[in-house]
Structures are given as structure tokens and as C-alpha cells.
Amino acid sequence: MTIVEGPVREAVPQGPLKTPFYPRVAKIDTVNQWHEWKGFSSPDALYCEDLEYFSIRNGTAVFDLSPMTKYRVTGPDAMDYLNRLVTRDMAKIKPGRVAYAVWCDDQGQVIDDGTIFHLREGEYRICCQERHFAWFQAATIGFDVDVVHETEDIAGLAVQGPTSYSVLKTMGVEGLEDLKPFGLIHVDFQGTEMMVSRTGFTADLGYELWIDPAKALDLWDALFEAGENFKIRAIGTHALELARIEAGYLAPYAEFLPVDETIRTGRSRSPLELGLEWLVDFKKPNFNGRRALAEEKRKGSTWRLVKLDIEGNKVADSSYIFSNSKAKGESIGFITSAAWSPVCKQNIALGTVRTPHGKPGDTVWVEIYYQREMHWNREMAKATVVDKPFWFPPRRGATPPGPY
Amino acid sequence: MKSYDAIVVGAGHNGLTTAAFLAKAGLDVVCVEKNDYIGGATVSRNLYKDWWYSNCSYVCSLLRPEIYRSLELHKHGLQVTPYDGSVTLMENGDYYGGYHDAEAAYREDARFSRKDADAHKNYSADTMRQCRLIRDFLLRTAPDPTSFKPRDLMELARIGGKLNEMGEDRLGETIRFWTMSVAEYLDEYFETDVIKTALSASGIIGTALGIHSPGTAYVLLHHYMGDVDGNVGAWGFARGGTGAVSKAIAGAFQAEGGEIRTEAGVDKFIVKGGKVTGVALDNGDEVHADVVVSAMDVKRTFLNCMDKSDLPEKFYNRVENFKIRGSSGKINIALDGLPTFPALPKGSPLYSADIHFTDSMERMERAYDDWKDGTWSKDPYIDMTIPTTNDPTMAPPGKHFMSCFIQYCPRQVHGRDWTQEDKDGFQKSVFDQISNYSPDFKDLVLHAEVRTPQDIENEIGITEGNIFHGELTMDQLMFNRPIPGFAQYRSPIGGLYMCGSSNHPGGGIMGAPGANAAREILMDLRRPNTVPENFGDD
Numbered sequence: 001m002t003i004v005e006g007p008v009r010e011a012v013p014q015g016p017l018k019t020p021f022y023p024r025v026a027k028i029d030t031v032n033q034w035h036e037w038k039g040f041s042s043p044d045a046l047y048c049e050d051l052e053y054f055s056i057r058n059g060t061a062v063f064d065l066s067p068m069t070k071y072r073v074t075g076p077d078a079m080d081y082l083n084r085l086v087t088r089d090m091a092k093i094k095p096g097r098v099a100y101a102v103w104c105d106d107q108g109q110v111i112d113d114g115t116i117f118h119l120r121e122g123e124y125r126i127c128c129q130e131r132h133f134a135w136f137q138a139a140t141i142g143f144d145v146d147v148v149h150e151t152e153d154i155a156g157l158a159v160q161g162p163t164s165y166s167v168l169k170t171m172g173v174e175g176l177e178d179l180k181p182f183g184l185i186h187v188d189f190q191g192t193e194m195m196v197s198r199t200g201f202t203a204d205l206g207y208e209l210w211i212d213p214a215k216a217l218d219l220w221d222a223l224f225e226a227g228e229n230f231k232i233r234a235i236g237t238h239a240l241e242l243a244r245i246e247a248g249y250l251a252p253y254a255e256f257l258p259v260d261e262t263i264r265t266g267r268s269r270s271p272l273e274l275g276l277e278w279l280v281d282f283k284k285p286n287f288n289g290r291r292a293l294a295e296e297k298r299k300g301s302t303w304r305l306v307k308l309d310i311e312g313n314k315v316a317d318s319s320y321i322f323s324n325s326k327a328k329g330e331s332i333g334f335i336t337s338a339a340w341s342p343v344c345k346q347n348i349a350l351g352t353v354r355t356p357h358g359k360p361g362d363t364v365w366v367e368i369y370y371q372r373e374m375h376w377n378r379e380m381a382k383a384t385v386v387d388k389p390f391w392f393p394p395r396r397g398a399t400p401p402g403p404y
Numbered sequence: 405m406k407s408y409d410a411i412v413v414g415a416g417h418n419g420l421t422t423a424a425f426l427a428k429a430g431l432d433v434v435c436v437e438k439n440d441y442i443g444g445a446t447v448s449r450n451l452y453k454d455w456w457y458s459n460c461s462y463v464c465s466l467l468r469p470e471i472y473r474s475l476e477l478h479k480h481g482l483q484v485t486p487y488d489g490s491v492t493l494m495e496n497g498d499y500y501g502g503y504h505d506a507e508a509a510y511r512e513d514a515r516f517s518r519k520d521a522d523a524h525k526n527y528s529a530d531t532m533r534q535c536r537l538i539r540d541f542l543l544r545t546a547p548d549p550t551s552f553k554p555r556d557l558m559e560l561a562r563i564g565g566k567l568n569e570m571g572e573d574r575l576g577e578t579i580r581f582w583t584m585s586v587a588e589y590l591d592e593y594f595e596t597d598v599i600k601t602a603l604s605a606s607g608i609i610g611t612a613l614g615i616h617s618p619g620t621a622y623v624l625l626h627h628y629m630g631d632v633d634g635n636v637g638a639w640g641f642a643r644g645g646t647g648a649v650s651k652a653i654a655g656a657f658q659a660e661g662g663e664i665r666t667e668a669g670v671d672k673f674i675v676k677g678g679k680v681t682g683v684a685l686d687n688g689d690e691v692h693a694d695v696v697v698s699a700m701d702v703k704r705t706f707l708n709c710m711d712k713s714d715l716p717e718k719f720y721n722r723v724e725n726f727k728i729r730g731s732s733g734k735i736n737i738a739l740d741g742l743p744t745f746p747a748l749p750k751g752s753p754l755y756s757a758d759i760h761f762t763d764s765m766e767r768m769e770r771a772y773d774d775w776k777d778g779t780w781s782k783d784p785y786i787d788m789t790i791p792t793t794n795d796p797t798m799a800p801p802g803k804h805f806m807s808c809f810i811q812y813c814p815r816q817v818h819g820r821d822w823t824q825e826d827k828d829g830f831q832k833s834v835f836d837q838i839s840n841y842s843p844d845f846k847d848l849v850l851h852a853e854v855r856t857p858q859d860i861e862n863e864i865g866i867t868e869g870n871i872f873h874g875e876l877t878m879d880q881l882m883f884n885r886p887i888p889g890f891a892q893y894r895s896p897i898g899g900l901y902m903c904g905s906s907n908h909p910g911g912g913i914m915g916a917p918g919a920n921a922a923r924e925i926l927m928d929l930r931r932p933n934t935v936p937e938n939f940g941d942d
Binding site for chain 1: 497498499501503505507508510511512515518519520521522523525526529532533536569570571573574593746747748749750752754942
């Protein structure tokens, strides 16, 4: 063997990368608070997270969701492939529609959730938080289907809030009048195809825009120009997270852990334990986890996801949940996400409790620790299990949408 | 002649650990060591000018934090600093880097295969699940499955509970994992040859098996189950070399009033009426105690230092058949400067990583073929580190110490002892491989200490120079280690105990066999226990 001499391969980048929108986001950023999101820099906040939150509920909030993991699924068996992969019936999701879905391992435990866009006949995009290429590839066995990782090939923006329809209309997007929640259309943006879906993480009127990264900055500029009179603002993750909890949506690593990353058995959750039974179609003859989920349905689940309306105003971060006000005996569960809801003026939380506790209407008690000027206080707060999202305004589903 | 409460034979890190915990319980303890230095294979020696080598073991992860804390090793000079990553330099001029930063590691994997990059997290979770199971047993005595003593039954029930709690599916995976080869295990996750190769080495290090040999998947755990400050799987350097570990434990022992006698090799255990009464030293002296603890490996203990007639025949046969084959060598090198590896970017943090040159599973297995042929690998697997990129104490400023662990290297060459010519050939195969990737390496070499298994056996005393005091396969683990029925640190001879790595939970700078043995001895002596309990991961 001869001596190896260069050329030297550059080391892979260390630390977070920049998204296609980074130059614009960084330019308006005034607080310099960033975190890493799946290998990319993402802002916690850009100027003030409280005000950013209100742009979701009052105007239009723009959030860079380019780091979301994306896969393209194509081929003659694309639908059959997805039908074995996820628990819900994908045959019902026609082209131009979007499906929220979960996928499980053979034990019926959730690997991840995400949205599946039926872009065109037989052509799908899976959009999710975690990376699953190994799993999605393994799941192709027996199907004539192509799965391609395309995270870096598509830039994405969430455009959410009551004036979002007006902003996009002003920007020149046509066809939004008839676009219902979980619908998608392809439109032209300055000569480039842009996909617009009526989806989001906020339970408000809102859209997501998907485009070639080369047009990302043009899109940003056009959007903010169009939004000038519609209270448009860019936001960071903290504001979105608050809206997410109000909507009662699940977040991985909060409400569930991807089962393939859990070390301890019993730390994962099934769709039934996450209140997602409506996504499990037992009429399908075969899908990953079907046998285990059918068994669980027969025998009953161990855990139940609860939405809690908690009395008082002390946020119940990381709290234990008890069946009684004295915190006697073992806790029945714990809080997974909590917030004071500015729009509902409610102390809200998501949690996981052992069955049979946590039926809608049940009363539970939450042990809250909170700090005031260095000193810690403890409060047992009464909480009611609710079954509806905390925030779900009519304007979210209005078609055609209102102007504001 | 003075007599003691206990004699510990061998001042390696396990012997010293046992000695320290016994002394802490108030026993009058002497530790006898054949060499004129302490540490056994956990040693740093000054063989050339101002260079200090980690002559045998060279990195640290398994050392039980419970022992570290309980013996206050920081007060006796020990500091373990974590280091980052690993790299495999490839024949085609590329390299595969393993980074501490999760995203950098992901990107590096994805350069070869996106699928492998995603599968890596599943591989890590599945392997960590096995680590978690085994970590729980490190500071516990393995139960005897044939015993009806309440303590054994309770421990067995505890193990049963741990397995049961994994669930049927994961329990099935666990049983497969214990018996399968590391190559098969990796095939279930990865498609890229160099990624599999880089990960496979942990399955064969210190083991006379190839990556395709059944049972090697388990050996992985011995390289993953350790931790540095709770980061499971992380590795560190002891400041000053691994000898700092032995020195610190010796310091703790002496602070409790313990006595260390060097150049005091044991010729024989003195056995009277089935009970040990002391040891006869090479120099003719005798030292007496009712408790004698051997930190030597099980073969040396019972085959070299005892009358055969004192041992049950079956036990003797089992000891004879204990697998403790020489499979690895070591070369320690003083360097005049930092060698360049042109494939790596200048100033790359990977210079401080574990550096490897074996980039295919085929080469890995071929290296084992040479061993089976009775010779050293002509294209060896080298685990190379340059501790002085982290540690300012081991070489003069600007100079470096390079440690090369080499697999495979047999105890005998074609059935005969090593000659100087053989040793030169062994060194050449290593030097040639390194200089293939580092043109200036050979010119920088000032001094090299070449250690074959024969050298390690002769100097340190470990049979065949096996770094784990016996291979870590299921037939020699837990209640089978070293011998079924004698896995609780006791021997067939009354008062004679074992505390070396031939015992559960095995080798590595762990201290667990030493600590566990001390706990058993104190229990037999009805003395208060000084050995800490497992911190626990949950």
C-alpha cells in the first residue's frame, strides 16, 4: 500500500447549520436566543416571545419550519406502502389532501407522528419531527415504492393567524377560498411551484408554504411585503410551543418518546394511550402494530393522555398528578406540557395518567412547585380533565376564511 | 514474623481496591507485589527520558464511580478527563470520524449512508438497553443458580425481574444479543462497511475471537457500559496515565494504614488442612494471615502457586480449561513531535480521538486468521491514541506519547516462544501500517516499548497477557466466572479468596471484582461492610 496523501476531505460541519430563511430571520432577531433543531439553528424568540405569541392569535405569525424532516414517497405501491406503515386508512386520503398520522412498531408503540401530504396521485410527502429513513426503507419490503429523504430540498414556512388568509391573498396566492383544513394546492410563486397546505401547529387559521430553497428569500420578502398591513411578524419556537399546547397537539419528547429510542420498556406510548384511537383503523387487514393494538383495545390501555384545566394561575411544569388533594399514595401520572394560556386565560396542561384515571370530566390534583423571589412554594391544585382542545376557534375551519 | 489479618497478592488496581476496602474496615492488611512498582497492568512507567507511558491499559471508563467516591480517589491524585470520538483512516484516503456532537456524528454517517445515519440511533438505544441491564450487576455478587440460600434466591429473583421487565420482545432480543457475533449484530443495523468495521472492534478487543465468532456482540458492552460523569459509553484519560488510578487506590489503602511490599512475589500459598495460612514469597520469607486474597488471574493462582493435591480435581480441570488466550499486544512510543495524518484536516479534534486504520470487515477477519495461524496479524487492528494531545504531564512540551493497542497478537508464535526477530516483525507490521497514513511518523520515533502477550505474562504475570484475565464470553460470565460454583470470590481453599478480573464482572479498569471480593470477605469475617452500593441508573 502506498502512503495516502490528500486531498484532504473537509470535516463535516460541527454545530447547527443555517436554514434557507436564516439570513432574514437573523436580520430581524434582536435577542440572540437560538437552539439546535435537528441540526439547524432555530430561534427561541426573536424580540419578545409574549408579543410573538399574540401575532399567532391576532395577526399573522411566520415560523421557519425548514428543519422538519421530510420524505418523498412515490411509485405504484405508494398508497399500499403507507397503509402498512401508518395506522390510519390512507385510501381515504385523496390527492390534494393531508393526513395527520402515527406509525408504530410491532408492539403498537408510537415511533412518531407527522403529516402525510398526498401531493398528486400516487405521490406523497411525509413530514415529521424525527428521522426515520432506516425504518421507512425497511418498510418498503414487498412494495414497488421509492422513499427519498428530502429535508434539505424543501424550505418550509408556517403562516398562522387570523389574517393569514388575507396576507397570502395579497401576495397573489389564488384558490385559497375553497381550500379546507387539511387541503393542499400547488400554486405558482414567481415562476416556481409552491405547495400551500392549510395545516399548522396552532389550531388557528393558518397555512404552510413549501418551496424550493433557492426561492426561500424571495418568498420571505414577498410575504412580509404583503403582510405589512396585516400585523405580520416572524416568531420563534417558544411562541409556537404555547399555541401548540393550547391546541392540545402532541410533541415528541414531551407527550411521547419515539419507541425506537427508548431504553426502558414501558416508557413509550401507544396511539390509544395518546387519545389517537381515531387514527387507528382496525378495518385495515394489516398494518404495523395492528395485532398489539387490537389486543390493547380488548384488554385496556395502561396510560391515558389528558388535557387538564387547572384551577389557579401557577403553571404546572413537571408536576406529579394525584387522585386526591393530599398527594396520598402513589401519583397517578405527571404533566408533560403546561402553560398559562393567554388567549383562554386558563391554566392548562397536557399529562399522562394511569387508567382508569383521567376520564373526561374527572377531577385530579396537581402538585405544583413554583418559585417567587428565590423561595419555593408548593400548591395542590384541582384540575378537571377536558376532552376538547383549549383553543379551537370557528375561524380555524371557516371556508372561505374571513379576512381577519 | 509479623502476621496480618489479610494478605492481598498482587498490587494491580483490583488487588489494591480489595486491600483498601479491607483496611477501611479496620483490618491489618498487606499487599504483596512481585514487581518493584505497583499497578500491575494499570501502570504508568518512566522508561525513556521524560516520557511516561501507560504501559498496558491506556484509557478509563469502567472504573466504578462508587469506588472513586468512596475511596476519595481525587484526594489521592486521580483525575479522569473525558476525550472525544474516534476515527478510521481509510485505504482510499477518506476517513470515517466518530464525533461527540450528535449532529456531526449524524452528518458523518449520512455521508456514507442516510439509512445508517438513522439506524445509528436505534443501534445506540438497543445497545444501551443491554448496558443498562448489565450495569446494574457490576457491583453485585453473581448469584449461584444452584444454591437455595436466601441471598442467592433473592438475587436470582432480582435478575428474573429485570429480564421480565424488558417485555417478551426485548427479552428475546437480549438472549440473541448474548450469543450472537458482533458482525451479525451490526448487520441488523448498518450497510456501510467502514461504519460496521469501526463499531465491530469493540466486540473483539482483548478477545481471541473474530468479529464473526458467536458471543462477540456481548463483548461490545465492556466498551460501552462504562461512563465518565454519568455519560454512559464515554471514555477518558487518567491524568498522568492509567498508573494514576493504581497510585490513587494505593494512596487510599495506605491512608487506612495498609502496607504495600514490592519485590515480594508469591511462590506459593501455604495451605494447611484445607485452609490457607499465608504465603511463601520468592525470596524465602513467609507472611501469615488467615485471609489471603489473590488478585492474580485464576490460572496463575491455582496452577502456579499451589500444590495440585490441595485442590479438588474437577476444579483443577476447570481452571486448566479456563479460556484466557493471548490475543493482543501493545507498543508504547515516545515521539519527537505530533505525527501528521494528511487525510485529516489540520488541527482536527480527531487527533485526540482513538485512531484506527482497519476500514473493512474483511480486513478485520483476516487479522484474526493470522492469529489462528499462530502468528501476529500482518495487517493488524490498531487502537491508537495520543494521550499527550490531552495530557500535559506525560511528555515534555511539544513531544508526544503514542499508545498502540494491537490485535491480534498470540502468546506463542507457531507454538514456540517469541524471538527478538518475531518481535521486530510484529513492530514492523504496526509501524508500517501507521506510516501508510502518516509519512513523518517513523522519523519522529524516539523510543518504543514493544509488548507481546509473552512480555506481559512475564512482566505483569497475567496468563497469556490476556487483558481481561479471561475471555468475556457467556460461558465465562456472571455465575460462570471464573468457574461455576466459585463465582462468589471464594475458592475451594478456606480463607483463600479471588479478587482479580477473572471474577465477575470481568476485566477493564473497573475495580468491581476487587470491591465485590472485599464485600464477601468482610461478610465472612462478620465485619461491617465498607464497599459502596451501586448508584443505580434509575
